[in-house]
Amino acid sequence: MKDFFKRIASDIKYYFSVPKCTSCREPLDKGGLPLCRECHKAYARTLDRQCSLCGRRLSLCSCAGEFLKSHGISGHIKLFRYDNREENRAANSLIYSAKSSARKDNIDFLAGELALAVKFNLQKIENAVITNIPRRPGAIRKYGFDHAQRLARALAVELGIEYIPLLNSAAKRQQKKMSREKRIENASFTLTDSPDLTGKVVLIVDDVVTSGASMSVAAGKIKTLGKRIKIYAVSVALAYRDEFDYVYF
Numbered sequence: 001m002k003d004f005f006k007r008i009a010s011d012i013k014y015y016f017s018v019p020k021c022t023s024c025r026e027p028l029d030k031g032g033l034p035l036c037r038e039c040h041k042a043y044a045r046t047l048d049r050q051c052s053l054c055g056r057r058l059s060l061c062s063c064a065g066e067f068l069k070s071h072g073i074s075g076h077i078k079l080f081r082y083d084n085r086e087e088n089r090a091a092n093s094l095i096y097s098a099k100s101s102a103r104k105d106n107i108d109f110l111a112g113e114l115a116l117a118v119k120f121n122l123q124k125i126e127n128a129v130i131t132n133i134p135r136r137p138g139a140i141r142k143y144g145f146d147h148a149q150r151l152a153r154a155l156a157v158e159l160g161i162e163y164i165p166l167l168n169s170a171a172k173r174q175q176k177k178m179s180r181e182k183r184i185e186n187a188s189f190t191l192t193d194s195p196d197l198t199g200k201v202v203l204i205v206d207d208v209v210t211s212g213a214s215m216s217v218a219a220g221k222i223k224t225l226g227k228r229i230k231i232y233a234v235s236v237a238l239a240y241r242d243e244f245d246y247v248y249f
Ligand SMILES: [Zn+2]
Pocket: 021, 022, 023, 024, 025, 026, 035, 036, 037, 038, 039, 040
């Protein structure tokens, strides 16, 4: 009986606010995914694209480019390459949606996908903790939330490990059109806490890694929290620059 009422309640909720596919805006079925069937297929095709360093699917490797590695980041776990091509639309829509509305179905979906990639790439996660690149204060005022933090929290739940908010952003300007050098100057973080992370693996979550500037600056801050801290960048996407994308990292 209780289940019956629960089902009625969920049906009513569904009909009053039928969720739409983040990509094509068609109403979704009750499967709980943020993409409709067709767009989910398109997303899966985007996942099939390969890493330019090792040739495997991007989600099945943790290759990091030289720039990240030279800043003490051991690996970069990511799902797909972000670019403006039409065939990438469904995958990209997951990122727009996270940034603009932080829809729960979308955040949970991305956290589930990232959890699989993390488990595949790291043999041991018991020793790991999760944090995130904080959103700019101006953007939090505009949207009312920090999507990277929501994603990091959901990922921590999926993996059953601790989430620690370690960084505050003091960045003043939007970095969208900046060069890497300018981004490094602009990426200013302060530590919110100083737990001893000696011997830990720290996963730093962000939606997209573009130049690697924020990740590198964040990694430098976190490394001051103990000895032998191993850092992994974890992001939904890797921004696409050209076929030699890692040249920029
Ligand atoms: Zn769709």
